[in-house]
Amino acid sequence: MPEGDTVWRTAMHLDRALTGSVLTRTDFRVPAHATLDLSGQVVEGTVPRGKHLLTRIGADLTLHTHLKMEGAWHLYRPGTPWRRPAHEARVVLETEERVAVGFALGVVEVIGRDDEESVVGHLGPDLLGPDWDEEEALRRLRSDPDREIGEALLDQRCLAGIGNLYKGEALFVAGVNPYTDVSKVPDLRRLVQTARRMLLANRERVRQTTTGVDRRGQENWVYGRAGKPYRRCGTRILMGSQGPAMQERVTFWCPACQPSR
Ligand SMILES: [Zn+2]
Numbered sequence: 001m002p003e004g005d006t007v008w009r010t011a012m013h014l015d016r017a018l019t020g021s022v023l024t025r026t027d028f029r030v031p032a033h034a035t036l037d038l039s040g041q042v043v044e045g046t047v048p049r050g051k052h053l054l055t056r057i058g059a060d061l062t063l064h065t066h067l068k069m070e071g072a073w074h075l076y077r078p079g080t081p082w083r084r085p086a087h088e089a090r091v092v093l094e095t096e097e098r099v100a101v102g103f104a105l106g107v108v109e110v111i112g113r114d115d116e117e118s119v120v121g122h123l124g125p126d127l128l129g130p131d132w133d134e135e136e137a138l139r140r141l142r143s144d145p146d147r148e149i150g151e152a153l154l155d156q157r158c159l160a161g162i163g164n165l166y167k168g169e170a171l172f173v174a175g176v177n178p179y180t181d182v183s184k185v186p187d188l189r190r191l192v193q194t195a196r197r198m199l200l201a202n203r204e205r206v207r208q209t210t211t212g213v214d215r216r217g218q219e220n221w222v223y224g225r226a227g228k229p230y231r232r233c234g235t236r237i238l239m240g241s242q243g244p245a246m247q248e249r250v251t252f253w254c255p256a257c258q259p260s261r
Pocket of ligand 1: 234
């Protein structure tokens, strides 16, 4: 699942590649827009909102996409082969100089510019947004005090941009057990600031690291390291599931560094 920093970087690349250019061909490979043709329209820009991407086209349309689990946008020069199978493409935007292909996107919908709020209006403050509002994010998190913090951090209605990786890593660095109730987290502000710092540090990077170490296998503190001893305390990292039924996400933690309360 892409995190907010991946979406931010994707938006930046799409924005640099397409903004100001005329679309010479479009291909929407989703049933709702199979016959839609936006060629001749100018791309106005692409912005990230949490994990959503908004590509503004022409005077009044917006292409709303979401990477979900496996999605990615690729940029190619015309005539060069794609790095993923063509049948995974959900949308193709072509200009004179670039071909942008959205593969395996979870959402592809063209909406009116005025309707952007209807698809991203539910989101809490965006950790990487220009209008990041820490107080509002804390207020939203605290509004459900009995919820487990590992679940609340993933709720994009509280704050937008944290996925499973940064959830686990920020909780580890803050020494907070993921199953702690929100109301019992000793310093919620510091936890949120830690998560945001990780997103900021990684948004220009291709390979994410939360430890500051680039070497394979050492990029993260606990994420994906179940069964391995944590390097400093020697305790084996645990893995469990968390969240409402059918929507459980996996959680990693060190029982020594992150004791339950
Ligand atoms: Zn430990």
